[in-house]
Amino acid sequence: MAPRILVVLTSRAKMNNGAPTGWYLPEFARPYYHLIGPDETKPRAEIVVASPAGGVAPIDEVSVKNFKDPASVKFYETRKNLWEKTAALKEFHGKASEFDAIFYPGGHGPMFDLVDDKDSIKLIEEFYNAGKIVAAVCHGPIAFVNAVVDGKPLLNGRVATGFSNAEEDAIKLTEYMPALLEDEIKRVGGTYVKSDALWKEHVVVDGRIITGQNPNSAQGVGAAIAQALGKFGTF
Incomplete structure (x- = not known):
């Protein structure tokens, strides 16, 4: 039986300053095609998509303009049903x-x-x-910082990555963030690591926790998920 992967997208369409936001195109597109494999008629994995509110999960249009790689373009043009008809997260409790x-x-x-x-x-x-x-990849690991396992934060004592403070500064959005991802990982006791250059691919695997630093790490995260699924005998 093909493995099933629950992909969780944001429902947030605007930042606190009113600027548009959403989820980032290549960070779903690139892992998607890596995980389902080259033959879409016989996918290696089943992808199920959810979001906090359900329904349409807003895509960041900046990512559509900035990423014209074949996977991102194909995904945007042919897979809109995946993010326009998401299920509500609450439907998956206990599953x-x-x-x-x-x-x-x-x-x-x-x-x-x-x-x-x-x-x-x-x-x-x-x-x-x-x-x-x-x-999770890029800003996605922020979803992990408030999760608690065995009485302590999930990332406590773990090595993880995500969008760096330097990358946030580079795109001039630091002042508009409610918190910075790098700082939040450190706050809960995680060991934050990053690449030696802005935008460079960097993927961290710490047991069953997989994180990627930035959009260019998305393909690597997809590969790491596939490898982990194989390790556990489901891919």
Whole structure:
């Protein structure tokens, strides 16, 4: 049986300053095609998509303009049903046994809703406690910082990455963030690591927790999820 992966997208369409936001195109597109494989008629994995509010999960239009790689273009043009008809997160409570992994693409949207969404936090805790893979890329790891396992933060004592403070400064959005992802990982006792250059691919695997630093790490996160699924005998 093909592994099932629950992909969680943000429902947040605007930042606190009113600027548009959402989830970032390549951070879903690139892992998607890596995980389902080259033959879409016979996918290697089943992808199920959810969001806090359900329905349309807003895509960051900046990402559509900035990323013209074949995977991102194809995904945007042919897979809109995946993000325009998402299920509500609350529908998946108690269903971790039906999945093999949970994955959070980034974009700035998660910084405003998934960071403290109770349904999302509950799912992360359920998935991890059930022995499943939990993965995120770019700003997606913010969803992990408030999850608690065995009485302590999920990332406490773990090595993780995500969008760096320097990268946030580079795109001039630091002052508009409610918190900075790098700082939040450190706050809960995680060891934050990053690449030696801005925008360089960097993927961290710490047991069943997989994190990627930036949009260019998305393909690597997809590969790491696939490898982990194979390790656990489901891919």
